[in-house]
Amino acid sequence: MRKADTQPEYRAPFSVNTARGGAVYVAPESEPEGAGIFFFTRLGGVSEPPYDSLNVSRKVGDAERAVDENLSLIREAMAGSPAAWVRQVAGDNVVRVFEPGLAGAADALVTAEPDLCLCVAVADCVPVALVGEMEVGMVHSGWRGTLAGVSGKAARTFRGPCVRAYIGPSIRRCCYEVSEDLAAKFATEFGDEVVSGRNLSLQDAIRIDLERAGVEIEDLGLCSGCRPDLFYSHRKQGPLTGRNLASVVKEVR
Numbered sequence: 001m002r003k004a005d006t007q008p009e010y011r012a013p014f015s016v017n018t019a020r021g022g023a024v025y026v027a028p029e030s031e032p033e034g035a036g037i038f039f040f041t042r043l044g045g046v047s048e049p050p051y052d053s054l055n056v057s058r059k060v061g062d063a064e065r066a067v068d069e070n071l072s073l074i075r076e077a078m079a080g081s082p083a084a085w086v087r088q089v090a091g092d093n094v095v096r097v098f099e100p101g102l103a104g105a106a107d108a109l110v111t112a113e114p115d116l117c118l119c120v121a122v123a124d125c126v127p128v129a130l131v132g133e134m135e136v137g138m139v140h141s142g143w144r145g146t147l148a149g150v151s152g153k154a155a156r157t158f159r160g161p162c163v164r165a166y167i168g169p170s171i172r173r174c175c176y177e178v179s180e181d182l183a184a185k186f187a188t189e190f191g192d193e194v195v196s197g198r199n200l201s202l203q204d205a206i207r208i209d210l211e212r213a214g215v216e217i218e219d220l221g222l223c224s225g226c227r228p229d230l231f232y233s234h235r236k237q238g239p240l241t242g243r244n245l246a247s248v249v250k251e252v253r
Contacts, residue, residue, distance in 0.1 A: 011218075011219050011220070011221040012028050012029070012030075012166070012218035012219060012220055012221070013028075013029040013030075014026050014027060014028055014029055014220045014221075014222070015027055015028075015029050016041075018044065019044075019073075019076065019077030020076060020077065021044075021073045021076040021077060022044040022045075022073060023040060023043075023044040023045065023054055023070075023073045023074055023076070023077040024040070024041045024043035024044040024054070025038045025039055025040040025041060025077065026039045026041065026168075026169065026220060026222065026230075027039065028166055028218060028220065032131040032163070032164060032166075034131075034250065034251050034253065035129075035131045035136050035248060035249065035250055035251060036078070036248070036249045036251060037129045037131075037166055037247075037248050038074075038077065038078060038117075038245075038246065038247045038248075038249075039127060039168040039169055039220070039222075039244070039246050040054060040056075040074060040077075040244050040245045040246065040247075041054065041169075041230045041231060041244065042054050042055070042230060042231060042232055042242060042244060043230065044073065045066070045069070045070040045073060046066050046069045046070060046073075047062050047063070047066040047067070047070060047242060048063070048066070050237065050240045050241055050242075051066070051240075051241070051242040052242075053070075054070050054073070054074070054242070054244070054245075055067060055070060055232070055242025055243060056070055056071060056074065056121050056242070056243050056244070056245045057121055057242060057243035060239070060240070060241065060242060060243065061240060062242060074245055074247075078117055078247065078249065081115050081116065081117050081249055082100035082115070082116055082117065083100055083116070083117040083118075083119050083247070084097045084099070084100050084101060084102075084103050084109060084111070084116060084117070084118055084119065085101075085102060085103065085109075085118075085119045085120070085121075086102070086103050086104060086105065086106040086107065086108075086109060086120070086140075087102065087104065087105045087106075088106075088107055088120065088121070088140050089105045089106070089107060090107065090142050090144045090145060091106070091107055091144065091145060091148065091150070092107065092108075092145055092148035092149060092150040092153055093105065093106040093107060093108070094106060094107075094108040094109075094110060094137075094150070094153055094154045094157055095108070095109055095110070096109075096110050096111065096157070097109050097110065097111040097113070097116065097118065098111070098113060099113075099116075100116065107120075107139065107140045107141070107142075107145050107150055108137060108138070108139040108140070108150055108151070108153070108154035109137060109138050110130070110135055110136070110137040110154060110157050110158065111135060111136060111137070111250065112134055112135045112159065112250070113250065114250045114251065114252045114253070115249065115250070115251070115252050116249065116250070117247045117248070117249045118136065118137065118138035118247060118248050118249070119138065119245055119246065119247045120138050120139070120140035120245075120246050120247075121140075121243040121244065121245055121246075122140060122168075122169075122170065122224075122232075122243060122244050122246060123224065123231075123232040123233060123234045123241055123242065123243050123244065124142075124170060124171035124176075124224050124225070124232075124233050124234050124235050125140055125141060125142040125145075125170060125171075126139075126140075126141040126142070126146065126167060126168065126170040126202050126203060126206060127139065127140060127141075127167075127168040127169070127170065127244075127246030128141055128151045128154075128165055128166070128167055128168065128206060128210075129165065129166040129168065129246070129248040130151075130154060130155055130158070130162050130164075130165050130166075130215070130248070131162070131163055131164050131165075131166070131248065132158045132159075132160055132161055132162040132163055133160045133161055133163060134158070134159055134160035135158050135159060135160065135162075135250070136248045136249065136250045137154045137155070137157075137158070137162075137248070138246065138247065138248045139151050139154050141202065141206055142202075143178070143182065143186075143200070143202060146186075146202050146205050146206055146209070147185060147186065147189060147205075149209045151165065151206050151209050151210050151213075152209040152210055152212055152213040152215075155210060155213040155214075155215050156213050161214075162213070162214075162215050163215075163216065164215065164216045164217070164218060165206075165210050165215050165216070165217050165218070166217075166218050166219075166220070167203050167206060167207070167217065167218070167219040167220060168220055168222070168246050169220060169222035169223070169224050169227070169230070169231050169244070170202065170203065170222075170223070170224055171202070171223060171224050171225045171233060171235055171236075172201065172202075172203060172223040172225065172226070173196060173199045173200060173201035173203075173204075174199070174223060174225070174226065175223055175224075175225025175226060175233075175235065175236065176199060176200050176201075176202070176225070176235065177198050177199050177200075178198055178199075178200045179198070180198060182200070183195045183197070183198050183199075183200055186200055186205055189205070190204070190205045190208045190209070191208065194208070203219055207219070224236075224244075231244055232244055
């Protein structure tokens, strides 16, 4: 059984970047060819506490004008590219996206369209960027979606090989205690290595799910529970907290 403080062998180095306009994001140090990955932090926005400062959700009590400004800063960071998003429902539905805007109720988006940002919002759940030779995808994976295999399901919808997955900032084993029943369900589905007592590693479960789909994994190794200076955490900060945006975009060639 893996210890809670053991670092994953597939951990990838990351960089912290300040975009034009001030929004701060982390990205893999070696980004994949043909795609851009943005895991935005809580820094560089205009929201007041407890949503300080780059909150992207209008559903948590933040001022709508502040959220609008934050989204504008994020668009500037992503060079003004159009974006697509979903109404996240904590499930395993995957949608294929062809145009900007709301793409329905789902927790994963896949597209072959260049210069179209696929976005999810998180505050502990795991954002997973998928990069293939022809397509990209973005996954929102909470415990329900992880148990249902949403990341692997999204990867299997790719036309052409899904080459690599990038696991973004999210709550990790060290900070994520669950019920005995839920820990047992994950151990049954993914093996004992994903739990340490009642502490659960969603990232290890996602890794196993993606490896079953033939995908290589890089994990930035950042914990939203340990880094409240950088990320929102519903588990650690309670319901009055914001949401971080995560995005992947297929670059124009």
